[in-house]
Amino acid sequence: MKLCILLTTSPEDQNSIVVIKLVQAALEGGHTAGLFLMDDGVYNVVKKNKISIRFAGLMTKGASIALCGHTAEERGVGAEDCLSGVKYAGQYELACMVNEADRFLTFGG
Amino acid sequence: MKLCILLTTSPEDQNSIVVIKLVQAALEGGHTAGLFLMDDGVYNVVKKNKISIRFAGLMTKGASIALCGHTAEERGVGAEDCLSGVKYAGQYELACMVNEADRFLTFGG
Amino acid sequence: MGDNGKFRIVDFGLRIERGDRMKNVAIIIRALPFNTIRNSEALRCAVGLTIEEENKIKVLFIDDGVFSAASLSCPAAQERDLPKHVETLKMMEVELIAEEEALVSRKLKISREEITIKPRQVINEMISSADVVIPF
């Protein structure tokens, strides 16, 4: 099964922890997991942000992470600010994820 | 009159625009204005964030801006990432602002 | 769909049988329009989702979200590019639907022809039959 998740809130929100735990559980269950970050959600994978290490851990275990470059740029978050391995992408990436996912979940405000 | 404002939301929230306009109006009316940024509010004065230029404009016109260094650090936002002139401070600064203000307003989530 | 010429992309992640992957996507807008950029982002996201042709998109304005549907011509909406997004969505044949009961209880009217009005019950069925639901 492919689980895809859209996360649009900053690490201040409990959403980040829920998403991390969901993705971990999915990966441990032998599933595939993809994350798309948009709006304040992009802050979750900014390297200097403490929580990012947990998202890095998800990628190590096989999760793919992409973000909306447009919303990142608006926040002054460049590709070089993000964890390596994060795909600095666009809404096309999200469109594909939505289409490919067997389960698609949104965590917003 | 001294107007002080606590802002705890990111630039994604309309709060930022309301605060900018309030502080502008206060300054134009000959009042003093101080801003304290905390939680996701610190993102408003990150130099690379587009909206920060408007907060820089407020400082040029005389507003003082301080932020909660603790919440900034949690987000990986260092003093060097912020507009010059922003005071990288602590809750003590907020405690003083609250005490000094003739009007104190909070803009949160 | 095996015989109708739909192609397979075996080397593109999990999207193995593209022809089988028509997805009904419901984007839900339910919050007040101008407190955050969230609703504008929802419409931009809807536009983006149409890029993948196998996605069939509906945008549903429910509860306080109908304020967004009703105020598309006001200056604040224009500042957030809402009318532009709505025009693009219509062009991409995305259905835009506002909840009748929410409009009535808030005494709101829809002036834009891009948006149709349907009862909550119908909208609920659209949501429950969607493959993917993205609430904003």
Next chain:
Amino acid sequence: MGDNGKFRIVDFGLRIERGDRMKNVAIIIRALPFNTIRNSEALRCAVGLTIEEENKIKVLFIDDGVFSAASLSCPAAQERDLPKHVETLKMMEVELIAEEEALVSRKLKISREEITIKPRQVINEMISSADVVIPF
């Protein structure tokens, strides 16, 4: 207060007549406890505000905020340092008050002795008589 020995700090911003500046500060916690770090931040902020001795702080748990007051001993609350903040606040003589009606309607009980229970009407008066109100 001119004659009672309170000092003036003329070179410290606008805080010219410190003795006249006793401020009643009401911090309001009204949201569910665990969805964001907001409530923990509110308590940390309350602790911070006590540093300036001229601030007299009350922390008021109203509406859904009473869940925070009622769940101070659970693991999630400990993870967010809520009990530690509450102990510090008590030590700093900050009043911590939870709304009676909100507790009753949610069938919640307060187990921590640091927190007192008062009717909404009394809390409303505290809010309206405060010099500074900081809602979280």
